[in-house]
Amino acid sequence: MAQVTLANANKFYGNVQVLFDVSLTAEDGEFVVFVGPSGCGKSTLLRIIAGLEDISGGAVGIGDRDVTQVPPSDRGVAMVFQSYALYPHMTARANMEFGLKVNGLSPPEIAARVAEAARILQLEDYLNRKPGQLSGGQRQRVAIGRAIVKQPNVFLFDEPLSNLDAALRIQMRVELEHLHKTLGATMIYVTHDQVEAMTMADKIVVLNDGRIEQIGRPLELYHTPKTKFVAGFIGAPSMNFLPVSIDGGNGGSAEIRYGADTRVTIPDLQTSGLQGEDLLLGIRPEHLTLDTDGIRAQVFVVEALGGESYVHADTQAGHRLVIKAGGDVTVRRGEQIAIGLDPRRCHLFEASGAAVPRLPA
Numbered sequence: 001m002a003q004v005t006l007a008n009a010n011k012f013y014g015n016v017q018v019l020f021d022v023s024l025t026a027e028d029g030e031f032v033v034f035v036g037p038s039g040c041g042k043s044t045l046l047r048i049i050a051g052l053e054d055i056s057g058g059a060v061g062i063g064d065r066d067v068t069q070v071p072p073s074d075r076g077v078a079m080v081f082q083s084y085a086l087y088p089h090m091t092a093r094a095n096m097e098f099g100l101k102v103n104g105l106s107p108p109e110i111a112a113r114v115a116e117a118a119r120i121l122q123l124e125d126y127l128n129r130k131p132g133q134l135s136g137g138q139r140q141r142v143a144i145g146r147a148i149v150k151q152p153n154v155f156l157f158d159e160p161l162s163n164l165d166a167a168l169r170i171q172m173r174v175e176l177e178h179l180h181k182t183l184g185a186t187m188i189y190v191t192h193d194q195v196e197a198m199t200m201a202d203k204i205v206v207l208n209d210g211r212i213e214q215i216g217r218p219l220e221l222y223h224t225p226k227t228k229f230v231a232g233f234i235g236a237p238s239m240n241f242l243p244v245s246i247d248g249g250n251g252g253s254a255e256i257r258y259g260a261d262t263r264v265t266i267p268d269l270q271t272s273g274l275q276g277e278d279l280l281l282g283i284r285p286e287h288l289t290l291d292t293d294g295i296r297a298q299v300f301v302v303e304a305l306g307g308e309s310y311v312h313a314d315t316q317a318g319h320r321l322v323i324k325a326g327g328d329v330t331v332r333r334g335e336q337i338a339i340g341l342d343p344r345r346c347h348l349f350e351a352s353g354a355a356v357p358r359l360p361a
Contacts, residue, residue, distance in 0.1 A: 002063035002076065002153040002186055003028045004049060010057035011044055011210075018044055019210045021058070026154075026188055026203070031180050034190045035197040036207035036233070042190045043158055045207070049188065050079050050156050062153060078147035079156040082163060084139045086131040092142045093118075093127040096149050110149075117145040120182060121175075137168045144179070157189040161196065173200055194234050198222070206230050228353040231282050237310060237322045239347070240288070244281045246271060252359045254348070256281060259317045262295050266346045268359045279356070282347040285310065285324040290331065291340030297321060299335045313337060 004026040011019035019041045026032040034042040047053040049060055051072035059068045067075045086095050093114060100110045118124045121141045131139050140160060147155055157176075161169045177200055180187055191197055197204050198218045206213040206221065206229075214221055214230045225231035231239045247263070248255040254271045256264045258281065266281075290311065297313035300320065304327065311323040311331060321339060331337055348356035 003061075004032075004154055004186060004188065005061040006045070006049070006058065007061070008058040009045065009048060009055055009060070011041070011048065011053065012056040017056075017210065019048075019056075022207075022210075022212055023058075024205055024212065024215060026186055029184050029186055031177075031187045031189065031200060031202045032205060033197040033201035033203070034188065034205050034207060035194055036192065036213075038192060039209075040207040041210040042192075042207050046079075046156055046158055046188060046190050049154075050077050051075050052079075076153035077156055078150045078152035078154075079158065080140075080143050080147050080160045082159040084131065084143045084163075086139060086142060086146075088131050091128050091130055092123060092134065092138075092145075095131070095142055096127075096145045099146065100149055113149040113151070114145075117148040120148065120179065121145050135168075136164050137172055140164065140172060141175070144176075148183070153186065155185055155187040157187065159190055159192070162191075162193075169196075176200065195236055198234065204234075206233060208233075224355075224358070225282075225347065226355050228280060228282065228349040228355070231347060231349070231355070235284060237285050237324075239282045239284050240321045241349075242281045242283075242315075242319055242321075244279050244348075246277060246279065254356075256346075256348075258295065259315070264341065264343050264346065266343050266348065269348060270357045270359055271348075278351065280349040282349060283341050283345060285322045287342045287345035288321060288323040289340040289342075290323060290325055290329070291338050294338040294340035295321070297337055297339055299331050299333050299337060301333055302329065302331060304329075311337075313339065315339075 006022055006024050009019055009022040034045060036042050044053060048055050059066055062075055096114045097110050118127055123141055123145060126134060126138055161172050201218055204218055204221055205215050208229050214226045221230055221234045242258050244256045244258045246254050247257045252268055254266045254269045256266055295315055297315045300312045300314050303310040307327045309325045309327055309329045311325050314320050
């Protein structure tokens with residue numbers, strides 16, 4: 001397996017720039033996920049690594065080689081696409097064998113590789129079936145098996161689960177995580193689904209408008225987002241935001257005002273130079289509570305999911321908050337409630353979108 005590096009990668013389509021000086025490293029054996037909204041450049045970046053898109057500037061490295069100008073077939077990568085791209089007239093076995101035959105491997109070597117891939121993916125009973133006789137999940141496993149038999153240095157996945165139903169996506173996420181642990185391979189995975197990113201990744205690269213917003217471990221991005229975009233994109237439901245201002249503070253604490261009568265003291269913030277400035281307070285649904293005191297609001301809707309509920313409520317100032325509550329919550333639409341928040345879990349963001357830093361522990 002191999003490390004993957006991108007150094008100042010840029011991409012233009014004509015006069016339109018879609019990637020801006022993207023630099024990152026996927027370590028040997030790491031599962032890295034590119035995540036972001038549609039059009040942010042994540043699939044383009046993956047295709048540049050694969051060699052399917054020309055890079056307009058910068059460099060691509062795989063292992064100890066600069067592969068910027070190396071053809072896709074010589075980069076030692078295997079790519080799994082959103083569409084299964086299987087030959088419909090061939091069996092699962094023949095689909096997995098095809099590339100190996102083209103490359104001139106011996107029949108015993110081909111048979112051994114296919115058998116091993118089928119064992120890993122639990123496809124032994126389906127090798128003689130054609131794609132039309134397989135479920136969506138089985139077809140995607142055949143497509144992954146076709147990548148495994150190549151024994152690449154790097155696996156590249158371009159939204160491979162987006163065509164599957166919700167239950168099957170969960171099952172395939174687990175299977176892909178198990179595959180990564182089994183092979184110990186370097187894998188780079190593209191998705192717009194932040195739940196997939198959080199549950200599968202060793203490291204997440206959050207992209208927005210062709211630029212990297214933040215790189216980090218899943219829980220690092222969840223608990224210490226560096227920008228409002230990351231805070232809002234990572235997490236489901238997403239972080240709540242309220243416009244606030246600083247009334248004062250000392251010793252590393254900030255006195256925050258929301259509306260006419262809500263004051264909160266947030267500890268451990270580097271707030272010098274922000275006195276009185278308009279800011280955004282961010283707080284996740286699980287860090288809000290239904291309380292006897294706090295922000296006054298009216299319940300808009302309650303999503304009861306059994307073990308938990310999500311209460312959507314509109315504050316008197318006209319901002320909607322989502323509160324994660326227990327499954328037995330009794331509030332109803334139209335009810336007046338008070339919402340408490342945990343000051344230690346609050347984030348502050350400047351008008352530019354940058355997070356106000358925490359003081360060192």
